């Protein structure tokens with residue numbers, strides 16, 4: 001198990017390499033990172049046995065920004081026929097695993113391979129179960145097979161509680177037909193990622209209040225209304241009429257960077273496409289001054305040094321709260337529905 005394999009959005013391989021190298025250095029795991037541009041994956045090749053396992057144990061997957069999925073293991077060459085026997089042989093030295101996911105990369109080649117994976121999964125699952133390797137036990141690691149082609153697969157393991165929630169880190173969210181824009185899925189994905197499902201009833205509760213900055217036409221507001229929240233939607237643009245008919249939305253034609261609510265609200269969300277430093281400053285003000293308890297804000301990424309820039313912004317936000325003496329939980333992720341941006345979630349812990 002010498003390699004840590006990671007999936008990402010195509011074009012963000014350098015960011016994954018920079019991020020994982022920083023964590024490896026912190027955890028004293030020697031090795032090097034590599035990732036071919038637009039391959040949708042990157043690797044951290046450890047120079048000591050057990051390095052990848054140590055890296056995964058010392059780092060919460062949830063807190064990584066650019067990797068969508070990860071697994072420790074190695075590449076295995078497969079023959080044209082009887083791939084299952086070769087895989088079973090390779091897995092002999094592996095511990096038992098509690099679940100199995102077949103994955104492909106988020107590229108055009110990957111999409112073509114997903115049909116092959118669908119057909120291959122059932123016979124493989126049967127063979128692994130018969131061999132006593134797959135035991136359907138959520139406490140055991142998951143076997144992740146990432147097919148790069150029909151002839152090459154990364155055979156890896158990851159702990160269920162310390163890896164992606166969905167295969168390849170891609171959520172299966174259905175676009176709701178009534179939602180006014182596709183952006184709606186971004187906020188829904190953010191909630192799935194940042195808020196444990198068993199806390200939705202209390203943290204995304206009916207009768208809560210929210211402000212949506214840059215709300216038009218209303219995809220994010222629609223998600224808040226779906227949770228029966230009352231929303232102030234701030235945007236000079238027009239809001240979707242059916243959404244306004246819900247009676248739960250007040251539309252204010254105002255500048256989102258100047259607007260402040262009369263009374264503190266539960267949620268502030270912001271999808272304004274602006275310089276990231278400006279959106280980061282909004283977060284500092286709203287959470288720091290107690291104008292809202294939780295926030296989801298998009299940060300647009302620069303063209304270069306994208307990981308370094310995100311880290312710099314997050315550190316600045318953290319320093320701002322430390323100076324105010326306010327305790328805040330901060331999460332940041334490039335979600336599947338994010339393009340040249342990352343999504344930040346903040347939760348004020350101090351009263």
Ligand SMILES: C[S@@+](CC[C@H](N)C(=O)[O-])C[C@H]1O[C@@H](n2cnc3c(N)ncnc32)[C@H](O)[C@@H]1O
Pocket residue numbers: 180181182183184213214215216217218219220221234235236237254255256257271272273
């Ligand atoms: C990406 S769109 C938001 C889409 C929305 N979240 C949805 O799901 O339908 C960005 C919006 O920000 C608005 N906007 C840009 N600058 C703004 C500002 N300073 N204050 C308020 N809204 C602003 C634009 O009018 C635009 O409607």
